[in-house]
Structure formats: structure tokens, C-alpha cells
Amino acid sequence: MELRQLKYFLKAKELLNFTEASKHLNISQSTLSQQIKQLEEEIGIPLFNRIGKRITLTEAGLLFSEFAFQSVQKSNEGLMMMKDLNKLNSGSLSIGITYALRHLLTKALIAFSRQYPKIKINIVFGTTSELIEKLNTTELDFILTFKESDESDYDYRSLFFSPMTLVVAKDSEFSKLSSIALKDIMKLPLALPAKGYSTIQFIKGILKKEKLEPNVLIEINDIPTLLELVKTGNWNTILTQVSVDDPDLATIKIRGKNMLREATIISLKNMYQKKSVKIFQEFL
CATH class of the missing domain: 3.40.190.10 (Periplasmic binding protein-like II)
Structure with a gap:
């Protein structure tokens, strides 16, 4: 069993396509297929189901993948340790x-x-x-x-810790406030980060606990664009204070428990x- 065979196997497992895996590895498909076949012969059990041009993991392949990943990772860590001896002149x-x-x-x-x-x-x-x-x-x-x-x-x-804030345009009627209650934000037109951002998960968790329903008009997965929308004054948003560093925007701390992010x-x-x-x- 060779390290390169494990790397080939893991790439094939990731892409579930021998052709695509061989392209990523810069080897021919025949070389990839041959190496994985040799690996299967050595351990005595198929790692992939081959259905026409499609492949799927067998139960053995799924179990073996964890071993393969750990082996490759440990090998990479060994190389990293050696490179560290080079006094950070490379890497x-x-x-x-x-x-x-x-x-x-x-x-x-x-x-x-x-x-x-x-x-x-x-x-x-x-x-x-x-x-x-x-x-x-x-x-x-x-x-x-x-x-x-x-x-x-x-x-x-x-x-460090950063407070949750209501973010508004600098000429907003709320921009002079030092703090605001979460329930008062619910009336405002909001543009919020899309699913996947930790901020929106944090916000939704608090709103659910407080049984509050926000007036969300826009969800967007790009924070710079979100802040540009807020600058127009048509929408407001909720972000950590550290997220905002723009003279055209103002942040108002939100009162309440658990309003700090770490x-x-x-x-x-x-x-x-x-x-x-x-x-x-x-x-x-």
C-alpha cells in the first residue's frame, strides 16, 4: 500500500468520477484506475461500485476512507514538521x-x-x-x-468581543441613538446577511428565543453590497460593530442579554x- 494510492483513492472518493479525479491529479485515467485496482487487490475487497461510467463507494470504501484520510494527513504533518526546521524561509x-x-x-x-x-x-x-x-x-x-x-x-x-448593532445610514433618524431595544428594530425595513453567515444564525436564534418577527425585505450573501444598500437609507441591517468601518454608516448597540459576539x-x-x-x- 503506497501513499500515492491513498491520495488517488481520496480524490476519486471526493469527485466520484475517475476521469475528473485523474484530471485533478494530473495523471491519466488508466493510471488512476490501475493504482486503485492494485489497492483493492491488496486489501482484498472493492472500494468502489463501478456502474458503467459512474462510481459509488462500497461500504468498505466508506470505512477505508477515514483510514486513508488520517494516513495522508499524518504524512503531510510530517512534511510540515521538516519544513519548519527551515526557519520559515519557505512554506x-x-x-x-x-x-x-x-x-x-x-x-x-x-x-x-x-x-x-x-x-x-x-x-x-x-x-x-x-x-x-x-x-x-x-x-x-x-x-x-x-x-x-x-x-x-x-x-x-x-x-476579542464585539457588540451586536443596528447599522443605519449616517443621516438616519436613529444614527444619534447610543442604544436601541431589539423589539424596536422589528418595525424597521431590514436587509440581512443570507443563510450561512454566523451573524444571521446568531440573530435568528435570539429572535426565536424572544419570539420576535423581523421585517426582512432583502437577504444577501455579500456583506459589502449589503452595506451599500444600507447607505441609501432605504434599509437597515444587524451586524457586529467590528463589521462596520465606514463614515457613511452609523452603528447603534442593541440592548439585551447575549448581544456580544466572540x-x-x-x-x-x-x-x-x-x-x-x-x-x-x-x-x-
Whole structure:
């Protein structure tokens, strides 16, 4: 059993198509099929059902995939450990982040890159659910988002707390208020983040608990566009205060319990943390 066979198997499992998997792996389809066939012969059981040009995982394939993933991951961690001995003169970092924490990341990124200019950094913006999914498949080294719960699979590192706010145009009649009750927001025309953003899950949870029904006219999956809509004065929104840094907008703190969000670094538990990851997190 060879490591490359496990990698081939995992890519075929991901795409459920030998042709597409071979393209992603930059090998011929015949090579991929041959290697997976050899793997199946060695373990003595089929990993895929082959139905014409379609493939599906067998029960054995599903069980074997966890072993294969752990083996490949441990191998990658071993390589990372060796690269760390190179005193950060090479290597890469992949960081996932939600829109609200972009300013924090930018400052840390500039400072880190000045000190370690040879580290290649990949930044991925997305919703919390999208980023968690990428973290689970080890596409990202860690993510920056708001904490929703404590789950045993992850390590959490708290950064700061930010209050939930009503966001309005700067010339809105509400812009001079220092705070507002959640029930008073329900009457206003609202544009809110779409499903997938941790903020909307947080808001919906509180509204459900308080038995409140908001006047939501627009849902949108792009925060910059959402803020542009609010600037017109036709709509208002609810976001963490740290999300808003625009002179044409005003934020009013929402009164009530549990109106603080915790900005957090999230990484996979029991996964080797590269030296560059640890240092970047210190910059954060």
C-alpha cells in the first residue's frame, strides 16, 4: 500500500468520477484506475461500485476512507514538521476569514509578511459554514470567525468581543441613538446577511428565543453590497460593530442579554500546527 494510492483513492472518493479525479491529479485515467485496482487487490475487497461510467463507494470504501484520510494527513504533518526546521524561509499558510474580521487580518498580514517575506499566504473569504467545511478537509490551516459553540473537534483561541448593532445610514433618524431595544428594530425595513453567515444564525436564534418577527425585505450573501444598500437609507441591517468601518454608516448597540459576539481563531484539534501558523496567530 503506497501513499500515492491513498491520495488517488481520496480524490476519486471526493469527485466520484475517475476521469475528473485523474484530471485533478494530473495523471491519466488508466493510471488512476490501475493504482486503485492494485489497492483493492491488496486489501482484498472493492472500494468502489463501478456502474458503467459512474462510481459509488462500497461500504468498505466508506470505512477505508477515514483510514486513508488520517494516513495522508499524518504524512503531510510530517512534511510540515521538516519544513519548519527551515526557519520559515519557505512554506505556505492558508487562512479562512469572515468579512467582519478583515481589518484585523490585514494589519497582521502586513506585519507578518514584513518579517517573513518568503512565506506564501493564501487568504479565503467565506461564510463560517463554508470555512468550517474547508477547515475539516485541511484546505485551511485556521479560520477567523465568530464563535458559535464549543465542539470537541476544534481548538478555539479568543481574540476579542464585539457588540451586536443596528447599522443605519449616517443621516438616519436613529444614527444619534447610543442604544436601541431589539423589539424596536422589528418595525424597521431590514436587509440581512443570507443563510450561512454566523451573524444571521446568531440573530435568528435570539429572535426565536424572544419570539420576535423581523421585517426582512432583502437577504444577501455579500456583506459589502449589503452595506451599500444600507447607505441609501432605504434599509437597515444587524451586524457586529467590528463589521462596520465606514463614515457613511452609523452603528447603534442593541440592548439585551447575549448581544456580544466572540471573535475567535479556530483550528482542528490534534492537528500539527506549523510554526508559521503559531507565529501568525501571535501577530493577530
